[in-house]
């Protein structure tokens with residue numbers, strides 16, 4: 001069988017000549033569709049009929065995000081033309097437009113083979129369905145403005161683990177993960193993106209997940225996030241849902257750092273990319289048993305929190321107010337913040353976390369959790385108390 005390949009090139013004459021040459025010659029490659037533009041290409045690639053694409057360097061709107069989506073679709077990319085630009089985009093396989101059809105066909109076959117190194121066994125060999133686990137999933141969300149989602153998620157996970165509760169910490173921030181760095185895990189682990197890739201191919205089972213969610217302490221596993229924000233298409237919502245479902249069978253708790261965006265209506269959203277991008281966030285929120293909304297204590301952040309809560313598709317989110325300090329509001333900050341949240345969002349905060357710059361900075365600098373670097377800090381103590389309540393474990397001070 002010939003390798004089915006797509007073309008998305010700007011030189012129609014070159015394209016027509018190549019299609020002819022592939023048809024007439026015995027090169028092992030056949031053009032199954034000539035895509036008119038990038039949108040056409042992405043849609044065709046997602047449909048799964050082709051194994052590779054011959055792509056012009058100067059195709060309109062071609063960027064890393066598009067290439068990531070082709071990678072997710074399992075379509076090998078062979079660039080044609082400007083080698084420097086293709087290099088910058090990270091395209092590994094490049095052919096010159098003047099190359100012979102046989103040489104181009106060989107490049108296609110080599111590129112497909114490189115993708116197939118991570119090849120998938122046929123459906124029959126895929127793992128059988130496993131029974132759903134009973135683990136509890138906590139999604140940690142918060143509005144834009146860095147209110148402390150990652151700090152809270154990481155510390156909650158390390159505290160749960162410290163209380164003897166097995167926990168998986170998942171970095172699902174589609175705007176670029178920070179969990180690995182926060183915990184000083186500097187090597188690039190495959191993490192969540194790899195788990196999602198296996199899941200979308202029907203290959204993820206509990207054992208494979210256990211390998212990707214590496215154990216960092218006795219009770220704590222970490223599924224690291226995407227290291228570059230432009231890799232977000234790899235966090236496909238369906239795959240994320242499956243990963244989280246399997247996490248329930250791996251550990252008693254799963255804590256997901258979700259990032260911030262919530263826009264979902266592609267019709268109404270001004271930013272269609274954001275709408276699609278937030279699919280993973282919304283999936284995690286939807287899958288969670290507990291949704292935590294982290295906000296920061298100052299007036300601007302509280303207003304963002306109130307607006308965010310209105311859009312948050314969760315029944316009873318647990319509001320956690322971070323960076324609480326005197327002077328941020330007139331009067332007693334906790335009383336004032338509670339009153340404001342009651343009035344504008346109809347919610348009562350579950351926890352107030354104190355502002356603790358020194359401990360937070362030191363933890364970040366050392367690449368350690370607050371649990372390790374500042375066990376006595378009031379910030380750590382407050383998150384520990386929250387963890388104890390969540391897990392139903394008594395916490396001694």
Ligand SMILES: Nc1ncnc2c1ncn2[C@@H]1O[C@H](COP(=O)(O)OP(=O)(O)O)[C@@H](O)[C@H]1O
Nearest residue numbers: 146147148149150151323354355356357360361
């Ligand atoms: N309670 C706190 N007091 C002081 N600094 C904090 C507190 N919580 C978080 N930070 C700091 O604020 C910054 C942003 O926190 P982070 O958890 O990364 O936010 P997000 O994940 O919401 O973007 C980090 O430098 C972190 O150390």
Ligand SMILES: [Mg+2]
Nearest residue numbers: 149150173178
């Ligand atoms: Mg973060």
